[in-house]
Amino acid sequence: xxQVMQIPQYQHVQEGEDFTTYCNSSTTLSNxxxxxxxxxxxxxxxxxxxxxxxxxxxxxxxxxxxxxxxxSSLHITATQTTDVGTYFCAGADTGTASKLTxxxxxxxxxxx
Amino acid sequence: xxxxxxxxxxxxxxxxxxxxLRCHQTENHRYMYWYRQDPGHGLRLIHYSYGVKDTDKGxxxxxxxxxxxxxxxxxxxxxxxxxxxxxxxxxxxxxxxxGGHEQFFGPGTRLTVL
Numbered sequence: 032x033x034q035v036m037q038i039p040q041y042q043h044v045q046e047g048e049d050f051t052t053y054c055n056s057s058t059t060l061s062n063x064x065x066x067x068x069x070x071x072x073x074x075x076x077x078x079x080x081x082x083x084x085x086x087x088x089x090x091x092x093x094x095x096x097x098x099x100x101x102x103s104s105l106h107i108t109a110t111q112t113t114d115v116g117t118y119f120c121a122g123a124d125t126g127t128a129s130k131l132t133x134x135x136x137x138x139x140x141x142x143x
Numbered sequence: 144x145x146x147x148x149x150x151x152x153x154x155x156x157x158x159x160x161x162x163x164l165r166c167h168q169t170e171n172h173r174y175m176y177w178y179r180q181d182p183g184h185g186l187r188l189i190h191y192s193y194g195v196k197d198t199d200k201g202x203x204x205x206x207x208x209x210x211x212x213x214x215x216x217x218x219x220x221x222x223x224x225x226x227x228x229x230x231x232x233x234x235x236x237x238x239x240x241x242g243g244h245e246q247f248f249g250p251g252t253r254l255t256v257l
Contacts, residue, residue: 032202037185064245073233073248074186119185121246129174129193129237129244132202133186 033058035122037134044141050107052137054120063096063103064131066119074119077105110141146170147249149234155255162221164252166234168214174237175217176246177201177209179230186233192217224256 034057044050054063062081066074078087080096080103087094093106103120117138121131146169156162166175176191178201188201190209198209206228210218221228231253235246 062244073251074246076245076247079243079245121186123244129239130188130191130201131244131246132188133178135183135185 033122033124033132035120035132035134037120037137039137040135041138042140044110044139046112046141046143047109050110050114050139052105052118052120052139054103054105054122054134056101056122056132058101058124060100060122061125062123063100064121064123065094065103065105066121066133067116068119068136069116072116107139110139112141112143114139115141147234147236147247149232149249149252151252152250153253155257156224157257158225159223162224162254162256164219164232164234164254166217166219166249168217168236170236170238171214172236172238173214174239175211176235176237177207177217177219178233178235179203179228180233180251181230189219189232224254226256228254229256230254 036055064079065077068074078094084098085096091108095104117136119136120134148167150165177189178186180186187203189207192198192211208220231251233251234249237246
């Protein structure tokens with residue numbers, strides 16, 4: 032079945048440093064989504080990417096979808112303590128757009 | 144949070160007992176999902192539903208059953224709980240607005256099987 036790998040598993044940065052997490056799928060995706068989960072909380076939807084090579088920005092967050100629609104990345108510029116949490120990518124196989132396979136997540140810790 | 148509630152929020156039970164978790168939504172969304180979350184595994188899909196009485200298996204469905212007799216309720220049942228089913232269970236819905244497939248999650252149920 033479809034597998035979605037995410038690296039790194041954990042990253043610790045100082046406030047103001049940049050952060051990037053990478054997501055790779057074993058199959059071509061119809062769309063990829065990103066979620067953030069704060070400690071003790073539930074996953075919260077951030078963004079959905081659909082088109083090959085698509086780039087979207089949300090303030091300090093930049094999301095990319097690869098040309099082959101098999102990989103994606105999330106980059107945070109100048110991290111803040113409010114960015115702490117686990118970031119998950121989730122991919123939908125072609126033909127099953129409403130059924131997601133989640134990556135294992137990247138836990139981000141930010142210290143002053 | 145998209146009007147999703149889960150009950151109970153916490154439960155401790157013993158091995159071999161049946162357990163039912165409830166997910167309730169207030170906005171008549173068609174798609175509903177049950178996930179489990181374990182350290183090192185992210186979120187794994189157990190079962191999902193695409194309408195009343197229409198359900199399908201996810202990647203970790205063994206030992207679980209679901210029912211959806213009303214649009215607003217999606218029940219997850221562990222027929223005979225095992226310690227390996229100790230986990231945090233999340234329900235989610237997809238509004239499916241404007242072609243989007245984003246999912247909105249409930250607050251979760253922490254289940255401990257002793």
